Amino acid sequence: MAMQPVKKFKPSQKFYGQLILGSPGAxxxxxxxxxxxxxxxxxxxxxxVNLDPANDVMPYKPDIDIRMLINLEEVMGESKLGPNGALLYCMEYLEKNIDWLLEQLSGENSTNFIFDLPGQVELYCHHDSLKNDAFTSKYKKLNSALVSIIEDYSLVTFQLVDIFNDENLLKVKNLVDKANGYIFKSEEGRHINSMLACAIGAQEPVQKELYDYQE
Incomplete structure (x- = not known):
């Protein structure tokens, strides 16, 4: 996969992102x-941005792929490590070579970045590689303050999502936009109205949604 040439961000540019976390197979x-x-x-x-070195079957073509920097299968073969040990090695390698990732993170104004992260819980509970990326360290105090507010005021909410239902997925997009402070342009509204006009059926009650997902 050919990487796009690096573009320097301008101070006036705004970017929005989603960090997708969850257990393997979620x-x-x-x-x-x-x-x-x-x-x-x-x-x-x-x-x-695919940051999961074990993610070798993807329905999308990543714009940035950690597997271009380091390959899980090669690490397992050369270092004689199992899948989990090799994954930890890959993330430590990314941490030491974080400039590679920073150079790839380029885009036009208002670009939406979606980060596909590995699911192994060890990386978040017992390991510090993901916590130590260089671009998050300067916001450590701010992040700690935000986490404190979220915990103290029970601001965490849950939104059920059917990823194959555009109308349902739009609800998630709206929540992400609100969290990111994104203000959509007028032409987006026309696209959204067109999509909603094609949606079939009314919104199911929450209890029915819960039952469907349990099934």
Whole structure:
């Protein structure tokens, strides 16, 4: 895969992102694929970043792929490590070579970045590689303050999502936009109205949605 030439960000440029977390097999990659399709339908610029070195079967073509930097299978073969150990090695390698990722993160103004992250819980509970990316360290105090507010005021909410239903996926997009402070352009509204006009059926009650997902 050919990487796009690096473009320097301008101070006036604004970018928006989604970090997709979840256990292995939860549907992170499928969500990234469908959300990217939805955002492109309404005219947004989207960059998908695959940061899972074990993600070798993707329905989308990543714009930035950690597997171009380091390959899990090669690490397992050369270092005689199992899948989990090799994954930890890959993330440590990314941490040491974070400039590679920073150079790839380029785009036009208002680009939406979607980060497809690995699902192994060890990376988040018992390991610091993902916490130590260089571009998050300067916001450490701010992030700690925001987490404190979220915990103290119970601001975490949950939104059920059917990734194969555009109307349902739009609800998630709206929540993400609100969290990112994104203000959509007028032409996006026309695209959204057109999509909603094609939707079939009324919104199901929450209890019915819960039952469907349990099934």
């Amino acid at each position: 549907g992170k990659t499928t969500y990234c694929w469908k959300m990217a399709q939805l955002l492109k339908k309404i005219g947004r610029k989207v960059v998908i």
